[in-house]
């Protein structure tokens with residue numbers, strides 16, 4: 023996909039530069055939907071040009087990471103959809119900015135089943151690039167997000183999609199979706215230890231329900247974000263703070279750190295500098311990819 027920004031440098035440095043705003047205005051949501059269609063991605067942006075543009079940019083970023091830097095991030099979500107909070111069926115994520123489906127599910131009223139790894143973005147909270155920029159800024163300032171970049175949420179969900187794909191490829195898929203079964207053959211999984219067999223979905227559930235120790239939380243909070251470490255909403259409810267969210271927040275930060283501020287293109291391999299992070303954090307992130315105990 024060629025979602026390119028004018029490389030002309032501008033002096034104003036922020037997540038959202040005038041160059042980016044200008045370039046974004048050249049694209050329609052329908053135009054970007056057509057570009058995704060050509061790549062086999064079913065996109066429905068409901069005329070939300072800001073989210074459509076950001077998805078196009080993020081798609082290009084992960085393509086570059088895969089093609090140029092040989093990182094295994096080229097996997098595309100099967101569907102990209104924006105939603106209204108009030109249209110969600112039986113989903114406890116109401117109010118969040120986005121989510122990625124671990125298994126195929128009926129999510130939006132009046133619509134069919136969405137395929138495993140589909141990504142959803144909140145149409146009400148992210149109508150313009152300026153709104154996305156302001157949200158990212160305030161969430162970063164409060165310590166919640168690992169970056170203040172307006173692409174933060176778009177990248178974060180994209181990483182969940184990549185992580186889901188990895189889990190199903192390595193551990194197999196144990197759900198009922200025929201399309202997903204076709205893609206990840208549970209019964210031919212050469213990688214997992216079958217005794218006891220733990221499926222990709224089960225690994226995901228384990229990750230989402232596991233919590234970091236206070237010492238681990240301290241490291242993650244300092245180096246990545248409070249959300250990745252775990253935010254206590256009530257004495258019995260913690261948001262985030264699990265390996266699945268740590269991966270999304272850590273990789274989003276690594277990717278944002280290597281983006282050219284004006285062109286939004288990747289300037290270098292985000293993982294080239296081994297040992298730039300705290301060793302304990304690096305171990306936590308590495309373990310989180312495969313749900314290795316202690317991670």
Ligand SMILES: [Zn+2]
Pocket residue numbers: 178182267270
């Ligand atoms: Zn997340």
